[in-house]
Amino acid sequence: MTDFGDAGTDGADGGPSRPGRGGGRPRASSRRTLEDAASELFLEQGYAQTTIEHITQRAGVGRNTFFNYFSAKSDLLWLDVDETLSALPSILDDAPVGLPPSEALAQVLGDLAARHPHRSVPIALSQREPMATHDEFLSAGLGRFLRVAHELAGFLAARAPGVDDGLVRAAANAATAAAATGAGTWALAGVERGDLSAEVLRAVAPVCRGFAPVLDPAGP
C-alpha cells in the first residue's frame, strides 16, 4: 500500500524517504533488484507460491529490506500502474478551466491513460487466473481505486461548486469504475490491443454524459 505518489516519473528512486540527501549509507540499488526478482519469480511459480523471503533471497538482501521499499507484497502487482497514477495530480492541475466539469472529467481520465506505457500490463492481471479473486489482489486494487476516486471528487467539487456532495462523489466513483473497466478490458485484450486511452474514454464517456446535467453549470 505505497502512497503511489513516490513512484517518480523517472525511475530514479522510490522507497525510503530521501528528503535532502544528506549522507548516510547508500542504497544497495535494492528496489529495482527486488522488482526484477519478484517479476521473475511470479512468472516462474506464480504470485501465491512466491514468498517475500524467496524474493529477498534472489535479490540478495535481507527479508526486512523488502519492507523498506514496499509496504506490502501486493504492491508488486501494481508497479507500472502506480507510476501512471502518480501523474494524476499534475494532470488535474493542467486541465483547462474553461471546460465544463463533466467533460473535464473524461479528458482527465483519458490523459491519464495516455500516459501509461504501451504494452505494460500490470502483473496483477497476468497473475489474475491463479489467484482468482484472492484478498491481496482485491485489497490492493480497491485501495488504488479509492485514491483515484477521491482525487477526482476533490477536483469535481472545486470545478462544480454548489453541486450536492453526494452526487459529486457518485460521479467520481462511477467514472473511476468505468475507467478501470476500460483499462481492464484493454489489458485482457490479448496481444493486439489497441489504444488504452481510447478504450478508457469509450467506457467513461457515457458516465460523463449522464452526469453532465448535474455537474455542468448551465446547459447550452
Add this chain to the structure above:
Amino acid sequence: MTDFGDAGTDGADGGPSRPGRGGGRPRASSRRTLEDAASELFLEQGYAQTTIEHITQRAGVGRNTFFNYFSAKSDLLWLDVDETLSALPSILDDAPVGLPPSEALAQVLGDLAARHPHRSVPIALSQREPMATHDEFLSAGLGRFLRVAHELAGFLAARAPGVDDGLVRAAANAATAAAATGAGTWALAGVERGDLSAEVLRAVAPVCRGFAPVLDPAGP
C-alpha cells in the same frame, strides 16, 4: 469472503453446508453467538484490536470453529450487507422484461436497497475511522463490489444483446460504484438518515441515463 449467497433471508442458518440435513452433530448455535460476541468486542475495543481468538473465547467455542462459519475475519464487517446482497439474484429474476435495460438497472438497484433493514449500518462503516483504509476492510469491500457488478453485467448482457461486452461491464461497474456511493453517504449521514433506496437511486440515475443510448434498443 463468504459467498454471500448463504446468508438466507430468514435468519435460520448460514455457515457450513447443510444440504439435505440428514443428521450429524448439531450446531452449537454458534454462528449467531459468534456474531454477537464479535459485535460486542468491536464496540469495546475496536476491530483491529480484536483477534479471532478473543471472539471465539467469548463465544465459548474453539478458535477453528470460527472458520466453520466465516471464511475471514472481515466477513464480520458486512453481516447485514451480505444478507441484503443475497437477495440480488431473485430481484434480477423479478425485473419486468418490458423495461429498457438502463431503467431496469436502476430499478433493480433501488429494489435491492429497499430490501435492506432500516437503521442497519454495517460494522464496516462504524469501524471505519479507527481502521482507516486498512487492508481487510478494502479487500472485503471490493470482493462484494465485484460480485454485485458481475451479476449485474450478466443481467445486462442478457437484456441488451448485441451491445459490446466492454460497455456492458462498464455500465454494470459504474452503476454499482454509484450505488455503493449512495449507500455510503446514507450510512454516514448520521442519526436522521432518510431512505436508503432514494439515496441509491439518486446516485445511480445519472449513470443509467448516460448509458441509456448505448444499452437500450431504440430510443424514442
Add this chain to the structure above:
DNA sequence: GCGAGTTTGTGTACTCAGTCCATAATCATT
C-alpha cells in the same frame, strides 16, 4: 584523519490470520 549525525541493511523475536489434518462428539438411520 576523526568523531558526530544520518540513513540504510539486517537479525531476532513476535503477533496474528488462515490452512491442514486428525480426532472426538453428536445426531439420524438401519
Add this chain to the structure above:
DNA sequence: AATGATTATGGACTGAGTACACAAACTCGC
C-alpha cells in the same frame, strides 16, 4: 449397537507484517 454424516476442536504449521536493536556505510564539519 453399528454405520454414516456432520460439526467441534486441538495441534501444528505457513507466511505476512511489525517492532526493535544494532551494524554498516556514507557526508559533513572540525
